[in-house]
Amino acid sequence: MAPAGCELARKLAGGCLEGADHCPLFSENWPGALSRREPLAPLTTFRVGGPAAIMARPAGLPELAALLAILQRRGCPWRVLGRGSNLLVADRGYAGVVIALGRRLGKVELLPAGPREPLSLLRVEAGCSLASLLNWTAAQGLGGLEFLVGIPGSVGGAAMMNAGAFGQCLSERVVALELVSAAGLSRVEPGERLCFSYRRLQGVAPEEVVGAVILALASREPEDIKKTARHYLARRRAGQPRGVASAGSFFKNPPGDYAGRLIEAAGLKGLRVGQAQVSPRHANFLVNLGGARAAEVLALAEQVQAAVRRQSGVELEPEVHFLGFS
Numbered sequence: 578m579a580p581a582g583c584e585l586a587r588k589l590a591g592g593c594l595e596g597a598d599h600c601p602l603f604s605e606n607w608p609g610a611l612s613r614r615e616p617l618a619p620l621t622t623f624r625v626g627g628p629a630a631i632m633a634r635p636a637g638l639p640e641l642a643a644l645l646a647i648l649q650r651r652g653c654p655w656r657v658l659g660r661g662s663n664l665l666v667a668d669r670g671y672a673g674v675v676i677a678l679g680r681r682l683g684k685v686e687l688l689p690a691g692p693r694e695p696l697s698l699l700r701v702e703a704g705c706s707l708a709s710l711l712n713w714t715a716a717q718g719l720g721g722l723e724f725l726v727g728i729p730g731s732v733g734g735a736a737m738m739n740a741g742a743f744g745q746c747l748s749e750r751v752v753a754l755e756l757v758s759a760a761g762l763s764r765v766e767p768g769e770r771l772c773f774s775y776r777r778l779q780g781v782a783p784e785e786v787v788g789a790v791i792l793a794l795a796s797r798e799p800e801d802i803k804k805t806a807r808h809y810l811a812r813r814r815a816g817q818p819r820g821v822a823s824a825g826s827f828f829k830n831p832p833g834d835y836a837g838r839l840i841e842a843a844g845l846k847g848l849r850v851g852q853a854q855v856s857p858r859h860a861n862f863l864v865n866l867g868g869a870r871a872a873e874v875l876a877l878a879e880q881v882q883a884a885v886r887r888q889s890g891v892e893l894e895p896e897v898h899f900l901g902f903s
């Protein structure tokens with residue numbers, strides 16, 4: 578049932594984007610940038626899906642909190658978009674407000690380390706890309722994040738997904754998260770109270786957004802950091818498809834096994850539904866060969882799940898998040 582007071586939310590129940598014309602955000606004098614019916618496909622690495630009814634781009638955390646307060650008061654549905662590298666958007670788009678956290682929310686700063694010394698404490702706003710963060714930390718001689726090289730996400734998205742590679746994950750470096758809600762910068766949640774697990778973070782409420790991440794990093798020679806990052810990047814490039822749109826690994830690895838191995842064992846490499854394909858190079862990458870529809874990606878994913886279930890008795894769980902499906 579759609580909350581009262583928001584035409585957009587009422588339209589959501591009908592599954593259409595007409596609510597964009599009536600969105601109360603435009604009459605609220607919110608200072609951030611707003612647009613109607615903005616295509617989401619170019620804002621995701623999958624390059625799939627329809628538009629956002631409304632796109633909102635806050636320029637700072639106070640603006641983000643003000644936006645969340647308006648959306649809560651008006652009962653408007655919303656979702657956060659980082660770099661869109663773990664997201665499949667529905668063909669009809671999202672009939673709500675997409676809050677895009679981009680470069681304008683990408684500040685990186687050193688904090689006093691206090692009892693954490695000799696580690697350095699770093700505060701990184703959620704919209705910062707992992708690539709920018711890695712450049713910054715390498716230049717400062719702060720190591721420990723090199724395993725993230727080549728992951729095309731934002732810091733906020735990486736925290737929500739507990740992004741990881743080569744046996745390491747972001748949660749190992751997280752000291753705390755700054756969480757923003759309609760009430761403002763509502764809380765700083767220490768790492769030990771957060772529940773990170775494989776590609777998952779629990780403990781952030783649905784009405785909260787990760788505004789910034791506090792990390793603890795060790796000093797290291799910049800040249801050593803760059804060398805380690807180059808090593809990881811070469812390993813990544815050797816095993817993954819390049820130059821083709823995807824959201825990385827589509828399924829989570831089941832305990833004690835690899836989704837890619839199970840999909841390959843079921844003989845599914847190269848399987849196609851329309852323009853969506855199981856990558857011939859890495860079976861856990863579902864790729865968009867050009868102009869794929871979300872419905873094709875979903876149909877392919879369901880075929881993969883069914884074949885692996887039949888072959889190995891394993892139920893593959895998507896790692897990718899979904900936007901606009903109901």
Ligand SMILES: Cc1cc2nc3c(=O)[nH]c(=O)nc-3n(C[C@H](O)[C@H](O)[C@H](O)COP(=O)(O)OP(=O)(O)OC[C@H]3O[C@@H](n4cnc5c(N)ncnc54)[C@H](O)[C@@H]3O)c2cc1C
Nearest residue numbers: 659660661662663730731733734735738740741787824825
């Ligand atoms: C080629 C390729 C390789 C990849 N390799 C890896 C890999 O090795 N390891 C790995 O872990 N992942 C990998 N990924 C997946 C992806 O890059 C990561 O999951 C990344 O951390 C997602 O960040 P994002 O900013 O793109 O999140 P998005 O895709 O924008 O969002 C993902 C989810 O997090 C939510 N979200 C995003 N930001 C916030 C926020 N600030 N507050 C609250 N919720 C938020 C979104 O609403 C959504 O539900 C890969 C992807 C690609 C395309």
